[in-house]
Structure formats: C-alpha cells, structure tokens
Amino acid sequence: MAAVVCPGDRLHPVATHRAGSGTYVHQQHIHASLVGVSHLQPPEPGSDDQRPVVSVARSGAQPVLPQLGDLVTCKVTKVNPRLASADILCVGNRPLDASFTGIIRLQDVRATEADKVEIYSSFRPGDLVRAEVVSLGDSRSYFLSTARNELGVVYAKSAAGVQMVPISWQEMQCPQSKLVEKRKVAKTA
Amino acid sequence: MQRDLDTLLSNSERNFILKALKEEQRIDGRRPFDYRKIQYQFPADEDGSATVQLGATRVMAVVTAALEAPFPDRPNEGSLRFNVELSPMASPAFEVGRPGEAALEAMRLLERALRDSRAVDLEALCVLVGQKVWHVRVDVHVLDHAGNLADAAGLAALAALMAFRRPEASVAPGGGGGGGGERGAVTLHAPDVREPLPLSLHHLPLAVTFGLFEGGEAVVLDPSLKEAAAAAGMLTVIATTHGEVCALHKPGGIGISLSQTMRLVRVACAKAAEVAEGLRAALRGHETARVARRVCRRGAQGADAGALLDDAAGAVAVVPGLGDPGRAAAAAGGAHLDALAGSSGARNGSGGALEPGGMDSSDAEEGSRTSARPGEPRKLPRAGLVAAAAVVGGARARQGPSSLPEQAPGDNFEAIAAMIAGAAQGRPHSGDALDLQAAVKPKSGKRAKVRKWQPLGT
Amino acid sequence: MEFVSPEGLRIDGRRPQELRALQCKFGVLSCCDGSALFQAGNTKVFAAVYGPRVADIRGQALHDRALIKCEYAHAAFSTGAARRRRGRSRKSTELAALVRGALEQTILVELLPRAQVEVCIQVLFADGGVTAACINAAMLAVADAGIPVRDMVAACGAGHLEAMPLLDLNHTEAATGGLEVCVALHPALDRVVLLQADAKASVDTLEAVTTLALQGCKAAAGAMREALLQHVRSLAARRGAI
Structure with missing residues (x-):
C-alpha cells in the first residue's frame, strides 16, 4: 500500500497491525511520525505474531544516528596507551553528514588475550576501521569494539604513504617498501 | 529543557509524586489548589521595599524612582522598568552573570502583568510634560528558590509598588519674570515637608501558576520545587481581582485541552482575589505601623x-x-x-x-x-x-x-x-x-x- | 480608524474569521538537513534544521533524549523601518524559547539520545502573527528533515477588536494593544501545546478568542499537511518509490 502520510495520521489499530519504523503507538492506534510513504509488510510465515508490520519510509533526508549494535566505519584520529579515538563516518551503508566521535577501549580491541593488547600495534592515526557500537558511551563519545574477526582495520597507509596489503590478522605489508606493520586486521572474506 | 540543577529528580521521587497526585495528594500535604503560606515583610525605614515569602520561596522587591527627561516618543508618560536578579544564593542552578532564560522569563512576566496591562498609571508620573517625568524601576531579587518564582516575584513587585511612596514634586508656575530660574522649575519636596505620594494603580494583577502532570489531567496550584521538577508543563495565568485576565503564559510543556485551560483560568481568577485580600491586609498593617513611627518621631521632637x-x-x-x-x-x-x-x-x-x-x-x-x-x-x-x-x-x-x-x-x-x-x-x-x-x-x-x-x- | 467596516471587511479585505493566504516551500536551503519557507499574508519566515547531530557543547547533551536548540533572528528590514539590531535582544531570546518549547513537545526526543537538533529561524518580513509563523516554519523544516514527530504542530494568532474576535491579526491590528492570543495545537491529538495571551480581557472574551484561534490552527494544519504531502509525493515519484 503506497499512500503518502503525514505525521500524526492514524494508520491502523494496534490489535491488527504491528508498529514498524517511522511510526509510534498512542492510545491503541498506530500513528505515523514521518512524512513519507507507508508500507505494509506481511508477517513472516511461522512466526508467533501474525500481524503485518506498518512502516513509513521517507524518501529523501533521513536522520542517522549510531544505535547499539550498528556496524560503523570510522577513521582513527588519535591513539594513546588506553584507547584509540575515531570519527564515525558511516553507519551501516549510510554516510553521515557530521561525524560522531567513538573510542575503542583497550579491552574492546580483540576477543582473545585482551589484557596483552598494545594499541599502537593495533591501530594508527588515519586508519579506516570497521567496528561495532557496543554502548552509547559517556557524554563525549560512543564506545566501539573490534572484538570480532570481521571487525578491525580495513584500510591503512604505510609509512611510505602507500596502501598496505593484509597478510594475517595481525600484520599488513607495504607493497612498495616490503615493510610489515602490525595492525588488528579485519577479515573481509 | 536545559539541564538545570533544580530540575534533577530521581525516578523514585518522580514516581512517588505522580502516584500521590493520582489520589489528589501532594507531597507537602496541601490540596491540589492550595497556596503555600504567604508572608509579607515591609522594612521599617524604607517605603518601597517588600519581601514576600511563599512557603520557602523568598523574593524581595525594591522600587526606586528618579525624575528625569521622558522618552522622546512619550513625553507625557513616566516609565516602569523591571529587573530580576536570580542570585546564586537562591539556588545552585543560578549562576552569576548575564541573566539566563529563567530570569528573562520572569522579567517578561512582570512586564506583561504590570506594564503592558496598564496596571500602573504612567501618565500620573508625569511632572512636567516633555521635561521631567518619574522613571520607576523595580528590582526583584530572588533570595531563596523553592518553587514558583513567577508568583512570588509578581507578588513582591506588586507589594513593593503599592508600598512605594514617591516624593511630591511641584512645578513653579513660571513666567511673571519673578524667579531667576527657568520657567516651570520643578521642586522636589523632602518627605518631612510634604507627605510622599503613592503610585496610582488601576488594578492589581497577580500571577497564578499551575503545574501540569502526565497527560494534562493532574494539575496543581503553586508547585513546589520538586513538583515543578516532576511536572511536564506549567501554565501561568495573570489575573486581576475583578475576574479579568491580563496575560496567559504557557511556553511549551505538555499539551492540554482548551476546556481544561479555561477551567484553570477561572480557578486562577478566584485564587487571585484571595491572595489580593491577604496582600491588602498586610499593606494596611504596614501603613498603620508607618504612621505610628512618624508620630513617634515627631512626638519625641x-x-x-x-x-x-x-x-x-x-x-x-x-x-x-x-x-x-x-x-x-x-x-x-x-x-x-x-x-x-x-x-x-x-x-x-x-x-x-x-x-x-x-x-x-x-x-x-x-x-x-x-x-x-x-x-x-x-x-x-x-x-x-x-x-x-x-x-x-x-x-x-x-x-x-x-x-x-x-x-x-x-x-x-x-x-x-x-x-x-x-x-x-x-x-x-x-x-x-x-x-x-x-x-x-x-x-x-x-x-x-x-x-x-x-x-x-x- | 475602524478595523472592521460596516460590511464586515477588515483593513486588508478579509472577513473577521478568515486566515491570510498560506504558502509553504520546502528544501529551500541546501546545506542543512531540512528547511522550509512559510508565508502567511506578508509575514515571511525561513526555518532551517540541523540535526540530529552531535551536541556542540558535549556537556549539554542529554543521555536519554535529544537536545533541541533554537535560534531566532529577524532581518533589519523585517519591520517596515529598518533598525539595526546588535546581537541577541530579549525579544529574540523569548521567541526562540517559545519555538523550542513547542518543538520539544512535538519531536519524539526519546528516539534520538545524545543528539542535538538545532533550528534556526530567520524572519524576513514581520506583518503580525510572527510567533505563529515561526512555529509553523520550524514544524515544516523538521518534517522536511525527516525527524520523527508525534504530530504536526500548527500555530495561529487571534485578537479582539471592536467587540469582535478577529483571526490572524496583521501588524496594524496588533499594534492597537488589544487582546492578542497565540495558540499552538497538535491537531490530531487535539492538545494545546503553547498558549500566550496579552492584554487585559474578561475570561469570556478570552475563551471566545482562544476558541477562534484553535479553529485557525486546525485550518493552518490542514494547509501545511497538504503542502507536505504534495512535496513528498513529488519526491517519491522522482525516486520511483510510488
């Protein structure tokens, strides 16, 4: 059903439908909270709740905020012995207009041997890192984690200024100078 | 809402207040439409100052007047200015420096109540058209903030304005070549020479503030500090004693229906009349005491x-x-x-x-x-x-x-x-x-x- | 000067209970997340929304909800006689606080923790009903930015002149100093979010004028809604979503 709705419009009663994104529930009714096209998604067969999901999708601008559990792409700005600070550039597939700050703490860099981590051997300023949001963090920044195989550095430049090639989950090599540098590399298979 | 130290409230306290309100109970034992105890103090030696205590909230207002040239676009009117000082001793949320939004809001409410509604007769403040008029300035100092500053400040300002006495000024009839001074020189008489005059007030505007909770259903009058922190919105009605409304102020806050608003406006008018009675009684006592002091002075001499x-x-x-x-x-x-x-x-x-x-x-x-x-x-x-x-x-x-x-x-x-x-x-x-x-x-x-x-x- | 002629026409030719012509435009500014231009008669207001973003002052960010910031400015030529204003005046702070109050009730702030939504309002021409126009423009800009809102918020002013309630006063009518009321309403929920009334009046007059203003709000909400729907339909058609 492709009808354009306005915020505040009453869509369906809660008894027969479930509220999806772009809607909210008020007094047993589902109301739209965005201006956009409303979609009705049929329920998955075999799931407990057989109500279809109503959602309103906005074509055009959409506000993007990193939520808990999102996979984000960020660029490391500074490192110190306790943490690496990074600017979040993309949330999932959507780029952000203004960057948010995130930090990767020492204990969140990797899953194994978390107490023997050295930040400088895992990240360097300027690296592009794929990470997961584990907490909304303190007032200054989100808390990110790279403690999975597929998370970590995806792009790094060597001291010579050339993009490095990953050789293992801990090392990357510069094709020009053949020097090996240590990073926490993401497994992008 | 900006984060203020006086709006921080633990969730348990908030839930307790809301739950009590469902049974029409307030945490300090008042009924929903009861004011806290109002006390007035007028200092012995000054004529334009009043301190009002509304429960634990204390506000002091001082009125001063100066005889100066009028504003060029209003040559036959005096002026009335307000200044609200939220001093840091009143609440940890107040900071020294430029007046924040809260002070500005209070100042605007006072202006709307007393100046825009023409409560004070400004034309009576004119002494010599185009040359000398009285510029009255009301300074309101908040000494202790325990909730409902709007009402307390309004009361204090009104009490101070009613207790204020300005020196009588007389204009010499110029011309006739007699005096060396210019035509129409203004003479200010000392209080011992001529009895100072009060300001003329057309009506008494009083602020009545309501705290709105949850879905706008539970309403309390004169919210204390904790109730204001738990409230979802506030409505201030500035009403006179004759059942007229000078101003309504609901700057955001939870939405309420129109019928509810009108009901609250009517309650406010009734409450304003009650509070005005108390104010008048306090002023009567002050007036008697003032006169007695003067007699004592004269009698001793x-x-x-x-x-x-x-x-x-x-x-x-x-x-x-x-x-x-x-x-x-x-x-x-x-x-x-x-x-x-x-x-x-x-x-x-x-x-x-x-x-x-x-x-x-x-x-x-x-x-x-x-x-x-x-x-x-x-x-x-x-x-x-x-x-x-x-x-x-x-x-x-x-x-x-x-x-x-x-x-x-x-x-x-x-x-x-x-x-x-x-x-x-x-x-x-x-x-x-x-x-x-x-x-x-x-x-x-x-x-x-x-x-x-x-x-x-x- | 009479404000309502014997035929029942006001000085600008409207009936006593007639709104001025409303116009809404979207996406007028390119660098912000959402923008709108709202025009009611001669009153013209721009609004731009930046957000949700990281809070400028980190200490002000709230842990469970968004921070709404509002800036108000009016052009020097907005009120007939050009007057230079330096920095922030008290009136701009007051109006900004009113718009912020209305928006805080409208935007679903719990969905955007730690974020900041900044609304900038610029008045190009002020011909009465400025507060209402600012709130309407801000609402349209917020909807254009795709920020989730509880309901539309529509504002309208009304006054009382010559023993008659008049809807949507223009500058000349408002300058007389009579009763002027500004109401902001959530039309679908039927709740009054913002209410400002000035000048002395009896309770019954106040009630009549406020009821009239509420009806004006509903009419304005309808017009804003139509404009929004048309804009989004054209956007969706261009992207092939419909």
Whole structure:
C-alpha cells in the first residue's frame, strides 16, 4: 500500500497491525511520525505474531544516528596507551553528514588475550576501521569494539604513504617498501 | 529543557509524586489548589521595599524612582522598568552573570502583568510634560528558590509598588519674570515637608501558576520545587481581582485541552482575589505601623506636645506654643504654598481622605486619594485641634482597635497620628523647604526673619 | 480608524474569521538537513534544521533524549523601518524559547539520545502573527528533515477588536494593544501545546478568542499537511518509490 502520510495520521489499530519504523503507538492506534510513504509488510510465515508490520519510509533526508549494535566505519584520529579515538563516518551503508566521535577501549580491541593488547600495534592515526557500537558511551563519545574477526582495520597507509596489503590478522605489508606493520586486521572474506 | 540543577529528580521521587497526585495528594500535604503560606515583610525605614515569602520561596522587591527627561516618543508618560536578579544564593542552578532564560522569563512576566496591562498609571508620573517625568524601576531579587518564582516575584513587585511612596514634586508656575530660574522649575519636596505620594494603580494583577502532570489531567496550584521538577508543563495565568485576565503564559510543556485551560483560568481568577485580600491586609498593617513611627518621631521632637496639623487642602503647619516666628514662618510659607494649593488640589494624590466617618487606609493603597475638605480654614486653633482629635479618635474607636505598636502615649497622640496620616503635608522643615521656596520665589524681609527661626528638633 | 467596516471587511479585505493566504516551500536551503519557507499574508519566515547531530557543547547533551536548540533572528528590514539590531535582544531570546518549547513537545526526543537538533529561524518580513509563523516554519523544516514527530504542530494568532474576535491579526491590528492570543495545537491529538495571551480581557472574551484561534490552527494544519504531502509525493515519484 503506497499512500503518502503525514505525521500524526492514524494508520491502523494496534490489535491488527504491528508498529514498524517511522511510526509510534498512542492510545491503541498506530500513528505515523514521518512524512513519507507507508508500507505494509506481511508477517513472516511461522512466526508467533501474525500481524503485518506498518512502516513509513521517507524518501529523501533521513536522520542517522549510531544505535547499539550498528556496524560503523570510522577513521582513527588519535591513539594513546588506553584507547584509540575515531570519527564515525558511516553507519551501516549510510554516510553521515557530521561525524560522531567513538573510542575503542583497550579491552574492546580483540576477543582473545585482551589484557596483552598494545594499541599502537593495533591501530594508527588515519586508519579506516570497521567496528561495532557496543554502548552509547559517556557524554563525549560512543564506545566501539573490534572484538570480532570481521571487525578491525580495513584500510591503512604505510609509512611510505602507500596502501598496505593484509597478510594475517595481525600484520599488513607495504607493497612498495616490503615493510610489515602490525595492525588488528579485519577479515573481509 | 536545559539541564538545570533544580530540575534533577530521581525516578523514585518522580514516581512517588505522580502516584500521590493520582489520589489528589501532594507531597507537602496541601490540596491540589492550595497556596503555600504567604508572608509579607515591609522594612521599617524604607517605603518601597517588600519581601514576600511563599512557603520557602523568598523574593524581595525594591522600587526606586528618579525624575528625569521622558522618552522622546512619550513625553507625557513616566516609565516602569523591571529587573530580576536570580542570585546564586537562591539556588545552585543560578549562576552569576548575564541573566539566563529563567530570569528573562520572569522579567517578561512582570512586564506583561504590570506594564503592558496598564496596571500602573504612567501618565500620573508625569511632572512636567516633555521635561521631567518619574522613571520607576523595580528590582526583584530572588533570595531563596523553592518553587514558583513567577508568583512570588509578581507578588513582591506588586507589594513593593503599592508600598512605594514617591516624593511630591511641584512645578513653579513660571513666567511673571519673578524667579531667576527657568520657567516651570520643578521642586522636589523632602518627605518631612510634604507627605510622599503613592503610585496610582488601576488594578492589581497577580500571577497564578499551575503545574501540569502526565497527560494534562493532574494539575496543581503553586508547585513546589520538586513538583515543578516532576511536572511536564506549567501554565501561568495573570489575573486581576475583578475576574479579568491580563496575560496567559504557557511556553511549551505538555499539551492540554482548551476546556481544561479555561477551567484553570477561572480557578486562577478566584485564587487571585484571595491572595489580593491577604496582600491588602498586610499593606494596611504596614501603613498603620508607618504612621505610628512618624508620630513617634515627631512626638519625641516636640517640646510642647508638638501637635502638627495640616488640612487636606494643603496649607501650612501650626506650631502652637512657639509664638511669632512660627506664625511668621507659617504665613510666609502659607502664602507660597497657597499658589500651589490650587495645582495640588487638582492633581490626584494629595492627602488622604479624612472624613469624620473614619479613616480608610485601603483607599490609600488603591491610590485614589481625594481632598476631602477643601474649604477648611488653614490654621486650626488648639481647641479645634482637640475637638478634631476627639472626632477622629471616636472614628478610630468605631473602626475597631488598631494596633499601634509601642509609643504613642495617650489617646491624643493616636488621634493626632491619625490626622497626620490623613492629612497631606508635614510642617515645613526649615532648611529644605524654605531654600527651595527661595529659589522659586525669592522674597525679602520676611525671608530673613524666617531663616532665623529655629525649627523643632533638627 | 475602524478595523472592521460596516460590511464586515477588515483593513486588508478579509472577513473577521478568515486566515491570510498560506504558502509553504520546502528544501529551500541546501546545506542543512531540512528547511522550509512559510508565508502567511506578508509575514515571511525561513526555518532551517540541523540535526540530529552531535551536541556542540558535549556537556549539554542529554543521555536519554535529544537536545533541541533554537535560534531566532529577524532581518533589519523585517519591520517596515529598518533598525539595526546588535546581537541577541530579549525579544529574540523569548521567541526562540517559545519555538523550542513547542518543538520539544512535538519531536519524539526519546528516539534520538545524545543528539542535538538545532533550528534556526530567520524572519524576513514581520506583518503580525510572527510567533505563529515561526512555529509553523520550524514544524515544516523538521518534517522536511525527516525527524520523527508525534504530530504536526500548527500555530495561529487571534485578537479582539471592536467587540469582535478577529483571526490572524496583521501588524496594524496588533499594534492597537488589544487582546492578542497565540495558540499552538497538535491537531490530531487535539492538545494545546503553547498558549500566550496579552492584554487585559474578561475570561469570556478570552475563551471566545482562544476558541477562534484553535479553529485557525486546525485550518493552518490542514494547509501545511497538504503542502507536505504534495512535496513528498513529488519526491517519491522522482525516486520511483510510488
């Protein structure tokens, strides 16, 4: 059903439908909270709740905020012995207009041997890192984690200024100078 | 909502307050539409200051006035300015420095209540059109913030404005080539010379604030600090005692239905009338105390039971027992003041109405004083004085025992005090008034004699 | 000067209970997340929304909800006689606070923790009903930015002149100093979010004028809604979503 709705419009009663994104529930009714096209998604067969999901999708601008559990792409700005600070550039597939700050703490860099981590051997300023949001963090920044195989550095430049090639989950090599540098590399298979 | 230290409330406290409100209970035991206890304090030696205590909230307001040139686009009106100081001693959320939004909001509410609704008569503040008008400034200081600053500040400002007395200014009729000064020189009389005048207020606007909770269903009047922190919105109604609304202020906050709003407006009008009654009673007490203090001062000075009398039309004091110099002074002063009597009689704000039927000081507060006995002879002989005193004494007895604290030994003093309060001016204090008179209309001969006269007790 | 002629026409030719012509445009500014231009008669207001973004002052960010910031400015030529204004005046702070109050009730702030939504309002021409126009423009800009809202918020003013309630006063009518009321309403929920009334009036007059203003709000909400729907339909058609 492709009808354009306005915020505040009453869509369906809660008894027969479930509220999806772009809607909210008020007094047993589902109301739209965005201006956009409303979609009705049929329920998955075999799931407990057989109500279809109503959602309103906005074509055009959409506000993007990193939520808990999102996979984000960020660029490391500074490192110190306790943490690496990074600017979040993309949330999932959507780029952000203004960057948010995130930090990767020492204990969140990797899953194994978390107490023997050295930040400088895992990240360097300027690296592009794929990470997961584990907490909304303190007032200054989100808390990110790279403690999975597929998370970590995806792009790094060597001291010579050339993009490095990953050789293992801990090392990357510069094709020009053949020097090996240590990073926490993401497994992008 | 900006994060303020006085809006932080733990979830348990918030839930407790909301749950109690569902049963129409408030955490301090009041009913939903009850005010906290209101207390007024007027300092003994100042005429334009008031401190109001609304529960634990304390606000002090001070009124000052200066005689200056008017604004160019309003040459015949005085001005009224407000300033609200949220000092850090009132609450940890207030900071020193530029007034924040809360101070600005309070200031705007005061302006809307007292200036935009034309509660204070600004045209009566004009002394000389285009040249001299009174600029009144009200400074409100919040001393302790325990919730509902809007109401307390409004009350304090109103009480201070009603208690304020401005010195009487007279304009010399220029021309005739007499005075050396420019045409229409303005003379400010000291409070001992002429009784200072109150401001004239058309109506009494009072702020009544409601706290709105949850879905706009639960409403409380006069929210305390914790209730305000738990509230989802506030509505302030500025109402007069006659059932009119001067302003409505609901800056955001949870939405309520129109019928609910109107119901609250009506409740506010009723509450405003109640609070105004309390204010008037407090001002009456203050007025009586003020008069008694003046009598005590004068009585202490007088060698001969200094009975000072003026009549409402505004001539001069008789100091019996002083003999000729006094009479001469009286005559000289009287001749001069006579010229002003016409103008002062015409203007609102000369002495209080003194009728044999009794003194009604509440009239004084309303500001509509009229001259009651225009035709009275200027000097009352002593016998007449006693008779008048007896009349007034009888009137006061009829009014009921008024508490004149301490002094005033003897009935006569009380009666005399009453007459003074009702009458317009005090006796001419040598130094000030006579110098001023000289500046306006210099005379010879008698002037010299008058200057040698030693006034009582200064 | 009479404000309502014997035929029942006001000085600008409207009926006593007639709104001025409303116009809404979207996406007028390119660098912000959402923008709108709202025009009611001659009153013209721009609004731009930046957000949700990281809070400028980190200490002000709230842990469970968004921070709404509002800036108000009016052009020097907005009120007939050009007057230079330096920095922030009290009036701009007051108006900004009113718009912020209305938006805080409208935007679903719990969905955007730690974020900041900044609304900038610029008045190009002020011909009465400025507060209402600012709130309407801000609402349209917020909807254009795609920020989730509880309901539309529509504002309208009304006044009382010559013993008659008049809807949507223009500058000349408002300058007389009579009763002027500004109401902001959530039309679908039927709740009054913002209510400002000035000048002395009896309770019954106030009630009549406020009821009239509420009806004006509903009419304005309808017009804003139509404009929004048309804009989004054209956007969706261009992207092939419909």
